[in-house]
Structures are given as structure tokens and as C-alpha cells.
Amino acid sequence: MALDPDAIRRLATLSRLALSDDEVAGYSESLSDILTVLDRLKGLPVGDAAPLASPLALPQALRPDEAQPVTHREALQAGAPATDNGFFLVPKVLS
Amino acid sequence: MSLDTLSAMRRALEAGETTAVALTEQALAAAEAKADLNAFLHLDPTQARAAAEAADARRQAGEGTALTGIPLAVKDIFCSEGEPTTAASRMLANWRAPYDATAVARLKDAGAVLLGKLNLDEFAMGASGENSAFGPTLNPWDRTRVPGGSSSGSAAAVAAGIVPATLGTDTGGSIRQPAAFCGLTGLKPTYGRVSRWGMIAFASSLDQGGALAWSAEDVAEVFSVIGGHDPRDATSAPGTVAPAGALLSAPVAGLTLGVPEAFFEAVDSALQGPLAEARTQFEALGVRLKAIELPFAGDAVPAYYVLAPAEASTNLSRYDGVRFGHRCENPVDLDDLYRRSRGEGFGPEVKRRILTGTYALSVGYYDAYYRQAQRVRRRILESFTEAFQSVDALFLPTTPTTAFKLGEKRNDPIALYEEDRFTIPANLAGLPALSLPVGFSNGLPVGGQLLAPHFEEGRILSLAHAFQQVTDHHQQRPTAGGVA
Numbered sequence: 001m002a003l004d005p006d007a008i009r010r011l012a013t014l015s016r017l018a019l020s021d022d023e024v025a026g027y028s029e030s031l032s033d034i035l036t037v038l039d040r041l042k043g044l045p046v047g048d049a050a051p052l053a054s055p056l057a058l059p060q061a062l063r064p065d066e067a068q069p070v071t072h073r074e075a076l077q078a079g080a081p082a083t084d085n086g087f088f089l090v091p092k093v094l095s
Numbered sequence: 096m097s098l099d100t101l102s103a104m105r106r107a108l109e110a111g112e113t114t115a116v117a118l119t120e121q122a123l124a125a126a127e128a129k130a131d132l133n134a135f136l137h138l139d140p141t142q143a144r145a146a147a148e149a150a151d152a153r154r155q156a157g158e159g160t161a162l163t164g165i166p167l168a169v170k171d172i173f174c175s176e177g178e179p180t181t182a183a184s185r186m187l188a189n190w191r192a193p194y195d196a197t198a199v200a201r202l203k204d205a206g207a208v209l210l211g212k213l214n215l216d217e218f219a220m221g222a223s224g225e226n227s228a229f230g231p232t233l234n235p236w237d238r239t240r241v242p243g244g245s246s247s248g249s250a251a252a253v254a255a256g257i258v259p260a261t262l263g264t265d266t267g268g269s270i271r272q273p274a275a276f277c278g279l280t281g282l283k284p285t286y287g288r289v290s291r292w293g294m295i296a297f298a299s300s301l302d303q304g305g306a307l308a309w310s311a312e313d314v315a316e317v318f319s320v321i322g323g324h325d326p327r328d329a330t331s332a333p334g335t336v337a338p339a340g341a342l343l344s345a346p347v348a349g350l351t352l353g354v355p356e357a358f359f360e361a362v363d364s365a366l367q368g369p370l371a372e373a374r375t376q377f378e379a380l381g382v383r384l385k386a387i388e389l390p391f392a393g394d395a396v397p398a399y400y401v402l403a404p405a406e407a408s409t410n411l412s413r414y415d416g417v418r419f420g421h422r423c424e425n426p427v428d429l430d431d432l433y434r435r436s437r438g439e440g441f442g443p444e445v446k447r448r449i450l451t452g453t454y455a456l457s458v459g460y461y462d463a464y465y466r467q468a469q470r471v472r473r474r475i476l477e478s479f480t481e482a483f484q485s486v487d488a489l490f491l492p493t494t495p496t497t498a499f500k501l502g503e504k505r506n507d508p509i510a511l512y513e514e515d516r517f518t519i520p521a522n523l524a525g526l527p528a529l530s531l532p533v534g535f536s537n538g539l540p541v542g543g544q545l546l547a548p549h550f551e552e553g554r555i556l557s558l559a560h561a562f563q564q565v566t567d568h569h570q571q572r573p574t575a576g577g578v579a
Contacts, residue, residue, distance in 0.1 A: 003454070008450065011450045011453050011454055011457075012434075012450065014453050014457065015408065015437075015449050015450055015453045016412075016415075016430070016433040016434050016437055017434060017437050017438050017441070017446055017449060017450070018434040018435045018437070018438030018439075019438060019446070023443075023446070026443075027446070027447060027450055030447060030508055031447070031450060031451060031454070033508070033509055034400065034447075034451060034508065034509065034512075035454075037396065037397050037400065037509055037512065038397045038400060038401055038451075038455070038464060039397075040394065040397045041394070041397045041398060041401065041463075041464065041467045041468055041471060042463060042467065044391070044394055044467070044471055044474075046391075046467070046470040046471055046473070046474055049470040049471075049473040049474050049477075050470070050473055051466055051469030051470055051472075051473065052469050052470075052472040052473035052476060053300060053469060054286075054300045054330070054525075055286050055300070055472075055476060055523065055524050055525025055526075055549075056285075056286055056287055056330075056332065056525050056549065058287070058330075058332065058333070061326075061329045061330070061331065063326045071193050071194050075193040075194075076193050076418075078191070078193065079189075079190045079191060079193070079419040079420075080417070080418055080419055081416060081417070081419075081420070081421075081422035082422065088417050088418060090417055090429055090432065091426050091427070091428050091429050091431075091432055092428075093428075093429055
């Protein structure tokens with residue numbers, strides 16, 4: 001199945017990715033090629049196989065409900081683009 | 096011969112013939128001298144020298160471990176406190192990790208000397224090392240060729256003799272394929288064996304950390320330190336990993352090795368000879384070979400390239416220009432901030448996978464692609480489970496070709512995706528898998544792959560170790576100019 005430039009732009013919107021027109025054209029071509037590979041899945045006789053999300057059937061991991069030291073807010077926020085007094089700064093959301 | 100293997104360095108340290116400081120200076124000098132390979136994204140001589148001095152003191156106090164004083168380096172997808180951790184992406188170009196990944200912390204606790212961070216395909220997405228935002232890594236065997244990926248720097252740094260072992264990660268073959276292209280032994284442990292805490296996520300149900308070194312013996316030393324349960328990773332498998340000696344000493348005579356012939360028929364003719372000789376060599380070790388079929392394993396590529404991008408599109412949504420990483424200039428609103436920060440911060444292949452994953456997860460396509468890929472994944476796991484009813488382990492090629500030329504597949508994503516066709520099945524099934532050097536073709540290393548049931552890393556490490564006792568492929572080294 002081919003993905004035309006409009007389809008790529010819709011995916012880019014869903015993915016929150018700004019793409020140039022050249023990028024849109026390039027991805028239209030390469031994703032269409034990739035889909036021909038992915039379409040090989042469609043005819044496979046998997047029967048009633050249950051979907052497998054994780055390769056190990058491990059029980060839910062639990063740990064004691066005890067307080068553990070965590071990385072401090074200041075250290076985590078040191079890598080943020082813009083902060084103020086412990087808050088992350090973003091453009092105004094409400095007018 | 097200079098010391099370039101972990102075991103040789105360990106013996107020399109234990110015998111008092113060298114020091115951690117001397118080994119570290121040797122490694123730092125080699126890293127500088129071979130900077131053209133672009134194996135390292137970040138070197139930290141100050142921290143390395145301090146760790147080396149501490150390691151020498153620790154050994155003098157009689158408190159050393161196998162790794163104390165050994166210079167190592169890690170793929171720049173593992174967080175290391177206070178150091179740049181970029182995932183080879185512009186998105187994280189200026190980010191420093193606020194904590195150590197569990198695997199890194201365990202190496203430090205063992206007294207290893209960490210030299211710095213190694214190049215990779217951006218966010219571990221690639222099979223050539225060319226997708227790094229900071230330039231491609233070169234293959235020390237032939238600088239006009241790729242070292243493989245995504246753990247490109249992890250393989251090149253060992254093959255170039257800079258450090259004797261490294262950490263890599265393997266989501267679809269990213270430890271084993273570069274190990275094969277660079278003449279090394281590389282282990283992808285069972286899913287969940289090595290903690291993913293502090294390992295930047297690509298596809299969480301597939302990602303697994305592991306080690307690359309010249310020999311199975313050296314890989315086992317690193318794996319025994321980094322492996323084992325970690326309560327901070329909810330998908331971490333329970334239990335500890337045996338010491339290296341135990342991992343290497345399982346008897347191999349009498350084992351049955353399954354050989355899926357369809358995989359051998361699909362490799363380039365140049366690899367046929369070394370792979371055939373390896374099969375004969377295993378038989379000489381008393382291993383019985385049995386031809387088997389692995390239904391659905393040949394369909395792993397399309398299943399993987401639905402599941403891995405789907406998980407990546409979700410995992411990489413955290414890069415939003417708000418909490419860490421790149422932020423665009425002068426965003427007009429929040430949506431513009433997200434879109435332009437991500438558009439500018441991610442490279443072409445990462446964007447391609449996010450778009451592919453978003454497509455596979457979107458309404459109308461979810462059942463046809465994502466659910467169907469999960470069903471194929473189930474069948475692949477069942478295929479292996481069935482095979483392991485009659486064989487103890489599997490032997491197959493690691494790659495379809497030897498290392499290809501830089502640029503040769505750069506603009507052909509599908510050709511690169513097909514590079515992973517022999518390695519992906521083990522990731523989908525969560526199996527431990529190891530690539531080991533089995534010979535050379537036109538001066539380039541050829542890799543063979545061993546797979547075992549879940550948690551049986553010791554079985555494939557023992558098979559590889561036994562093979563390396565009677566072969567010398569893992570002792571070959573690139574010459575200064577390139578091809579040996």
C-alpha cells in the first residue's frame with residue numbers, strides 16, 4: 001500500500017513531528033516501500049495464536065512498599081530546557 | 096604482544112606485572128591515536144584516572160574483583176552520572192545523566208575503569224553505525240566499511256584494541272551483528288537478565304543490554320557482573336547470574352546443536368565456507384548436529400519492523416522539548432514547541448520509525464499490523480520452544496554478508512532492515528544469543544550465532560568457549576592499516 005504525502009502529514013501530526021516538504025516526499029517513498037515488507041504479515045497462517053506482548057511469562061514483579069532514595073528534582077531539572085523555581089516552563093496554554 | 100584482552104589484563108594485574116593506572120593510560124592513548132574511527136562520543140580521562148588509582152589501591156588491599164582496574168567503556172545509551180548521555184542524538188546532545196544505569200553502577204562497584212561513552216546508531220536504530228548524529232564509526236578491519244550497528248562504537252573500540260570489552264544493547268541484533276562484523280564475541284542475554292534501569296528505551300519488550308569482547312571467556316566476566324535481578328526494572332528477570340567460571344564450564348560433548356538449514360542457504364556465498372567449517376568444528380568437539388526447521392522465524396523481519404517502531408513511537412514521545420533535551424527557538428504555542436523540537440532533534444531514521452510505529456498503532460491498521468505481528472511473535476516463540484524439545488542449542492549465521500561499505504546501504508532502509516534477519520528471531524522470543532567469530536572471508540570477519548532456551552546463557556558461553564579453545568579466529572587482529 002502506498003502512503004501519499006497527505007498520509008505522511010497526518011502521521012506527522014499524530015507523531016508531533018514537524019517535517020519539511022522534502023522530508024514528507026522522502027518518507028512517502030520509503031514508508032511505502034517499508035509497508036510492502038510489513039504487508040508480508042497479512043497472509044501468514046497464524047491461526048488462533050494469542051498476541052504475544054512480552055517474551056517472558058513472568059509474574060508481576062512486586063517489591064516491598066518502602067521509601068527509597070530518589071534522584072533529586074534539582075538534578076533532574078538540570079537537563080531541562082527551561083525551568084523556574086522547580087517548575088518546567090512552557091509557552092502559555094490558556095489565553 | 097600488548098595486553099588487549101580482559102583475561103590477559105586481569106592476569107597481569109593479579110601478578111603485579113602492570114597496574115590499572117598503566118592500563119588506563121594505554122587505553123586513553125589508544126583512544127586518542129585512533130580517534131579517526133569515531134568510536135567514542137565522550138572520553139573522560141579525569142574520571143578514568145581517578146578510578147584507576149582507586150582500583151590499584153583496592154587490589155593492593157586484596158579486595159579486587161575480576162574487573163577491578165580493567166579499562167572498559169559503554170554504549171552512549173547507558174546513563175552515567177554527570178556525564179554526557181546522548182543516544183547519539185541531537186535531541187540529547189547537551190544532556191547529562193543525573194544517575195547511573197544499573198549496569199554502569201555494577202561495573203563501577205566491581206572496580207572497572209570506565210573510559211567514556213561509545214558511538215551508536217541514534218537511539219540504537221540502525222545496523223551500520225551510520226545513523227549517529229555525530230558521524231559514522233569506522234570498522235577497524237577496513238576503514239572504508241561499517242562496523243555494524245547499532246552498537247558500532249562498542250564493537251570498534253574493542254576491535255581497535257582501545258578497551259578489552261564494552262557494553263552494548265541489542266534490540267534486533269545490535270550487539271551480535273557488530274560483533275560479527277568486527278571479529279568479536281558478543282552476548283545478548285535472555286530478555287530481562289540485564290536491568291534496563293538507566294538504559295535509554297528504544298523498544299522495551301525487546302531491548303537487552305549485554306557485552307562485547309574478543310572471547311566468550313571475557314564476555315562471561317562482564318555478563319556475570321552486570322546480570323541479575325534489579326528491583327528498579329519491573330521487567331527484570333528474577334535470580335542471579337552464575338560466576339564466569341561456572342558459565343563457561345558446562346560440558347559440551349554430547350550436546351545436540353540444531354542447525355536451521357534455511358538460514359545457511361540464505362547467506363552470501365563468501366560466508367558459506369567459514370560457517371561450514373564451524374559446523375565441522377563443533378562436531379569435532381563431540382556436539383551432534385541436527386537439521387531442524389523453525390516455522391515463522393523467516394517472517395521475523397516484518398513482525399519486528401511493526402513491533403519495534405510501535406514501541407519506539409511510544410517510548411520516544413517523552414522527548415517533548417519540556418523536561419529534557421532539545422527545545423526549538425521561539426515556539427509560538429505548546430504544539431509548535433513539541434513539533435519543532437522533535438522535528439529538529441531527531442534524525443531521519445528515528446523519524447522514519449516513529450512514523451512507521453504511529454501508522455501501525457493507528458485506528459484501522461492496529462489489527463492488521465500490530466496485532467498480527469504479535470501473533471507472529473507468538474508463533475516464533477512456539478517454534479523455538481518446539482525446537483528446544485529435541486536440541487540443546489541452535490547454530491546459525493549472524494549476518495547475511497560480511498561488513499559492507501560505508502554508504503552502500505545508507506539510502507536503502509529495507510536493505511538495512513534485512514541485515515537483521517538472522518538476529519531478530521532471538522529478540523522476538525527473548526532468547527539468549529551469542530555471536531562468535533568463525534573465520535574470515537576476503538580479510539573480513541565472519542560471525543556464527545548460538546541460541547539457547549531462556550536463562551541458558553551458560554550453555555552458549557560454554558559452547559563458544561570450547562570452540563575458542565580449539566580455534567584461533569578470536570585471536571586475529573586488524574593490522575594498523577586495515578585488513579589483516
